[in-house]
Amino acid sequence: xxxxTQIPAALSVPEGENLVLNCSFTDSAIYNLQWFRQDPxxxxxxLLLIQSSxxxxxxxxLNASLDKSSGRSTLYIAASQPGDSATYLCAVYNAGNMLxxxxxxxLMVKP
Amino acid sequence: NAGVTQTxxxxxxxxxxxxxxxxxxxxxxxxxxxxxxDPGMGLRLIYYSASEGTTDxxxxxxxxxxxRLNKREFSLRLESAAPSQTSVxxxxxxxxxxxxxxxxxxxxxxxxx
Numbered sequence: 001x002x003x004x005t006q007i008p009a010a011l012s013v014p015e016g017e018n019l020v021l022n023c024s025f026t027d028s029a030i031y032n033l034q035w036f037r038q039d040p041x042x043x044x045x046x047l048l049l050i051q052s053s054x055x056x057x058x059x060x061x062l063n064a065s066l067d068k069s070s071g072r073s074t075l076y077i078a079a080s081q082p083g084d085s086a087t088y089l090c091a092v093y094n095a096g097n098m099l100x101x102x103x104x105x106x107l108m109v110k111p
Numbered sequence: 112n113a114g115v116t117q118t119x120x121x122x123x124x125x126x127x128x129x130x131x132x133x134x135x136x137x138x139x140x141x142x143x144x145x146x147x148x149d150p151g152m153g154l155r156l157i158y159y160s161a162s163e164g165t166t167d168x169x170x171x172x173x174x175x176x177x178x179r180l181n182k183r184e185f186s187l188r189l190e191s192a193a194p195s196q197t198s199v200x201x202x203x204x205x206x207x208x209x210x211x212x213x214x215x216x217x218x219x220x221x222x223x224x
Contacts, residue, residue: 004153031209043115043201044154044215089154098169099144099213101154 002027002094006102013080014110021075021105023090028068031093035064035075038087038104047088048075080109113137115216117202123222124192132187132219134202142208143185144169145177147198148218154201160185161208192223 003026013019023033032051036044048057048064050073056065063076073090085108091101115136124130136143144159146169156169160179174196176188185204189196199220203213 032211034212036215043217044203046212046214049212091154093209098156103151103153 002030002092002098002100004090004092004100004102006088006090006105008105009103010106010108012108012110015080015082017080017109018076018078019080019107021077021088021090021107023073023075023102025071025073025092025100027094028071029095030068031095033064033066033073034091034093034099035062035073036089036091038089040086044089077107080107082109082111085109115202115204115214117200117216117219119219120217121220123224124189125224126193128192129188129190130192131189132200132202132221133184134186134216135184136202136204136214137183138204138206138214139182140204140206140214141182142205143179144203144205144213145175145185145187146201146203147171148201149198157187157200159208192221194223197221197223 007022034049035047050057050066061078066073087104087106089104091099118133141162145157146154148154158177160166163182178186199218202216205213
């Protein structure tokens with residue numbers, strides 16, 4: 001059974017810092033990996049989708065990498081801003097149409 | 112273009128009551144999903160519909176039923192609510208069942224007393 005782990009569970013940084021969020025998964029037979037953002041009391045917003053054949057994806061200040069063989073993905077946020085404060089979730093797509101989520105990293109960016 | 116919409120936003124039920132959570136998408140997506148989110152457990156798939164006319168169980172289907180009413184709508188029914196079903200429920204949709212982005216609704220917060 002696929003298991004997805006996100007470290008750290010919580011992170012607090014001053015504004016302007018570059019930061020890295022980590023995601024690891026136990027079964028490397030994935031179709032893709034998706035990073036989401038969730039604001040308190042809200043739904044999930046898709047940030048980046050990396051296909052299993054890709055190594056990375058970029059969107060603005062966000063860069064996500066994927067190393068399928070080692071079961072790891074990282075989300076890099078450049079020049080963090082208070083508006084980036086949210087919970088970040090990674091999820092992997094397995095065979096059987098299952099999207100398995102990690103527990104999330106709660107990020108606080110202090111002004 | 113509203114994306115994925117869910118009703119109601121909040122609901123309180125007594126144990127044993129029944130209710131249906133509604134979900135609709137206006138993106139002409141083929142696949143739709145129901146998840147629940149619980150503290151410490153993350154999001155878990157309850158049921159999904161790969162295409163209109165099909166439904167399949169996910170990781171935690173017990174106590175729930177679903178109906179894919181048409182391509183736009185996918186409902187989740189609790190026949191006899193239990194306190195263990197207190198959760199936030201999210202509906203999602205995607206163009207295809209495999210390998211593409213899923214888009215999520217705003218969620219329904221359900222409390223069963």
